[in-house]
Amino acid sequence: MDMKIRLPAEFSFDLTCEFLQRSPREVLHRVGGKVITKLLSVDGSLVLFSITQRNNFLHIYFLNGKPSQQTQKAVADYVSEWFDLATDLKPFYAMASKDPLLKTLTKKYFGYRIVGQPDLFESLVWAVLGQQINVQFAYTLKKRLVENFGERLVWQGVDYFLFPTPGRLCMLHDSDLLPFQFSRQKSRYVLTLAHAFASGVLSKEKLIGLPLDEARAQLMQLKGVGNWTANYALMKSFRYPQALPLEDAALHNAIKKLLALRQKPTLPQIKKIFARYRGWEAYATLYLWKAS
DNA sequence: CGCCAGGTTAGAG
DNA sequence: CTCTAACATGGC
Numbered sequence: 001m002d003m004k005i006r007l008p009a010e011f012s013f014d015l016t017c018e019f020l021q022r023s024p025r026e027v028l029h030r031v032g033g034k035v036i037t038k039l040l041s042v043d044g045s046l047v048l049f050s051i052t053q054r055n056n057f058l059h060i061y062f063l064n065g066k067p068s069q070q071t072q073k074a075v076a077d078y079v080s081e082w083f084d085l086a087t088d089l090k091p092f093y094a095m096a097s098k099d100p101l102l103k104t105l106t107k108k109y110f111g112y113r114i115v116g117q118p119d120l121f122e123s124l125v126w127a128v129l130g131q132q133i134n135v136q137f138a139y140t141l142k143k144r145l146v147e148n149f150g151e152r153l154v155w156q157g158v159d160y161f162l163f164p165t166p167g168r169l170c171m172l173h174d175s176d177l178l179p180f181q182f183s184r185q186k187s188r189y190v191l192t193l194a195h196a197f198a199s200g201v202l203s204k205e206k207l208i209g210l211p212l213d214e215a216r217a218q219l220m221q222l223k224g225v226g227n228w229t230a231n232y233a234l235m236k237s238f239r240y241p242q243a244l245p246l247e248d249a250a251l252h253n254a255i256k257k258l259l260a261l262r263q264k265p266t267l268p269q270i271k272k273i274f275a276r277y278r279g280w281e282a283y284a285t286l287y288l289w290k291a292s
Numbered sequence: 293c294g295c296c297a298g299g300t301t302a303g304a305g
Numbered sequence: 306c307t308c309t310a311a312c313a314t315g316g317c
Binding site: 294295296297299300301302303304305 | 306307308309310311312314315316317
């Protein structure tokens with residue numbers, strides 16, 4: 001083992017693996033036998049590593065050579081951020097244990113954390129891909145995007161990919177993505193994002209540390225980034241615990257099911273329910289998703 | 293075949 | 306701020 005990361009008490013590696021195996025079409029990591037393998041680019045070099053759990057630690061193994069101490073640290077930081085290990089869930093669980101909708105879910109899925117996307121560009125593009133289509137098809141679109149435009153490393157006969165860079169996607173025209181079954185709208189939105197990042201108009205650094213409302217307003221300046229997409233990125237990339245993807249269809253269905261409603265709840269109804277989760281909207285959403 | 297899916301935009305009220 | 310139509314394509 002090369003690196004160790006101490007785990008908080010409220011963390012489930014099994015649920016993390018389960019989430020990461022949500023689709024067989026996922027191409028940005030591999031999971032097998034409670035081992036997660038992922039490729040990352042650190043300071044321009046490709047680093048392939050695997051993660052396992054041993055007691056209260058995550059162990060990281062570097063597969064394609066031994067990186068510098070600095071690079072190893074960068075990978076450990078990435079993993080911490082990816083699995084949201086820094087968030088103290090105790091206040092959330094204290095609140096949820098008294099809530100009729102969350103009580104059972106938080107008990108059943110104790111230790112489940114938001115698996116995020118530290119890369120803001122990846123997070124926003126992934127959200128755009130998921131707009132208004134079922135998740136499995138979104139994975140299909142992502143697979144095509146990544147396999148065609150992302151950097152690849154072959155290790156022991158297996159392919160590992162990096163998410164495409166804004167610079168690479170910038171070289172495309174809207175119509176170039178149509179053969180991959182992107183709608184005209186989706187391909188335009190993806191290229192808008194690529195240009196914004198490649199030109200430096202938008203970057204994670206520019207928004208980090210801003211109050212949620214300001215960060216959201218700046219994200220929504222971009223065509224294709226509405227309230228849902230902005231909040232999705234605020235939740236998965238910036239880690240605001242109070243980000244709420246209000247328009248999310250899966251969230252609507254989960255609430256409908258839990259409350260045994262005839263129809264999906266209206267947005268005002270959802271706002272009212274979430275008023276009692278103030279400060280923990282992102283985690284409330286995560287657990288409600290588990291109900292659908 | 294129909295309904296719906298981890299929505300967004302532009303336009304109107 | 307809220308409501309609506311148009312967009313567009315696969316999964317089931």
